Amino acid sequence: MVPQDFPDKGLNILRDKFDYWLVQHAIKAGADLIDHSRVVKLDENENGVTLTIKADSVYKINSKIVIACDGASGTSRIMTNTPKQNKLVTYQKYYNARASIDRSKFYAYISKDFSEYDSWINTKNNHIVVGTIAKTLAKSKYFHNQFISFLKKEINFEIIKEIKDEAWYIPLVIPDFPIVLRNRRVFFAGEVAGLLNPFGEGISIALTSGLCLSNACIKQKSLELTDCAEIELNYNSNLSNEIKYMKRQWKFIECFYPYFWNNVTQNFDGEA
Numbered sequence: 001m002v003p004q005d006f007p008d009k010g011l012n013i014l015r016d017k018f019d020y021w022l023v024q025h026a027i028k029a030g031a032d033l034i035d036h037s038r039v040v041k042l043d044e045n046e047n048g049v050t051l052t053i054k055a056d057s058v059y060k061i062n063s064k065i066v067i068a069c070d071g072a073s074g075t076s077r078i079m080t081n082t083p084k085q086n087k088l089v090t091y092q093k094y095y096n097a098r099a100s101i102d103r104s105k106f107y108a109y110i111s112k113d114f115s116e117y118d119s120w121i122n123t124k125n126n127h128i129v130v131g132t133i134a135k136t137l138a139k140s141k142y143f144h145n146q147f148i149s150f151l152k153k154e155i156n157f158e159i160i161k162e163i164k165d166e167a168w169y170i171p172l173v174i175p176d177f178p179i180v181l182r183n184r185r186v187f188f189a190g191e192v193a194g195l196l197n198p199f200g201e202g203i204s205i206a207l208t209s210g211l212c213l214s215n216a217c218i219k220q221k222s223l224e225l226t227d228c229a230e231i232e233l234n235y236n237s238n239l240s241n242e243i244k245y246m247k248r249q250w251k252f253i254e255c256f257y258p259y260f261w262n263n264v265t266q267n268f269d270g271e272a
Contacts, residue, residue, distance in 0.1 A: 005105075012106075014125060015203070034059060042066070042079040042186070049185050064226060066186045067213060069206065073169040074192050080183040085194065086172035088117055091140035092131025094163040099128055100155045110257050114147040121151060127163055137167055171196055173250060179243065182232045189213050198249045205242060212238035 027033055037055035044050075049066050053059040068076035072087050101107060103123040110118050117133035132147055134140040151157035171191050179194040181187060189195075190206030197205055216234035220227060 010106075010201075010204075012122070012124060013203075039075065039079070042076075044185055064185070065217075065228060065231070067189060067210075068186055068192055069189045069210060071169070071191045071202075072171040076186060076188065076192055077180075077183075080186045082180060082183045082186075082188075083178070085192075087169045088133050088135065088172050089137045089140045089167060090131060090133050090170055091137060091144055091165070091167045092120075092129055093144070093165040094124070094127045094129055095159050096161040096163060097128040097157060097159045099151065099157040101128075109147070110253070114150065115143050119143065119147045121155075121157075128157075130157075133170070140167070170202065181235055181239075182228065185228055187213055187228075187231070187235065195243075195246065197246055198253050205246060208242050209239055212242070 023033060034053055034055050037053050037059075039051055040054045041052035042049060043052075048062055048064045051059075051061045051063070051066065053061065066076075068074065070076050072085055076082075077084055099121070101121065101123075106120060106122040108118050108120045109115070115132045116135055116139065119130075119132035121128065121130050123129065130144065130148060130151065132140055132143040134143055148157065148159075171194055173194070173196045177194055181193055189209040191202050193209060195205045195209055196202050213231075213235045215238055216231050219234050220230050
């Protein structure tokens, strides 16, 4: 297996600290935070949307529009009868470990022996992170063990202590994948819209899509946010360059390693 470098600058952040920082800025800007909560019902009418939110109490919120940023495992698509996404399970572990790697780099592997999508090793907060993606959690864990065996031989990976593991869904992104920005009065941003960069990196385009959508709302001539078609038109226009860039990246992977697409589409062929 011959490695190749593809320079792409990015920030390696701790999501818990970064998300907390974002929330605090949102609160300072005037947003109301309802923590430890979930949306259990969404009712639309000609005047707006009513959300029922369950937390320590039950809240009902009336709004002209809703912006859903609940990711691939959220419920906004179900509640709006929007076609569901195919999903993949990301599984990764944090280790106190040693390995012959450059800790400033992110190493991605697109081999059928380690994943049904891709696998990786990188460092975060002085820990080595090893992850893989597959159709189910059981398969992801199986491939993870296979990948660990490979890393031990290939880069002298030596585990001192397992710190923690985590798993989550990401949307399946393949050629000609659909991007859905709106269903009636509900707008989608981030992964729930089908936006994802290669190798499962979603936070950057999620933030960009959220900004593009907020600017589209501000730009609308009517302050009542009643013209959803106009908002969608401006949202799509604001986001168009980012979508083109995202698709170029996926096209590059398809051309660079055709088996990657063959492997993914074979495992998910025929699923809605």
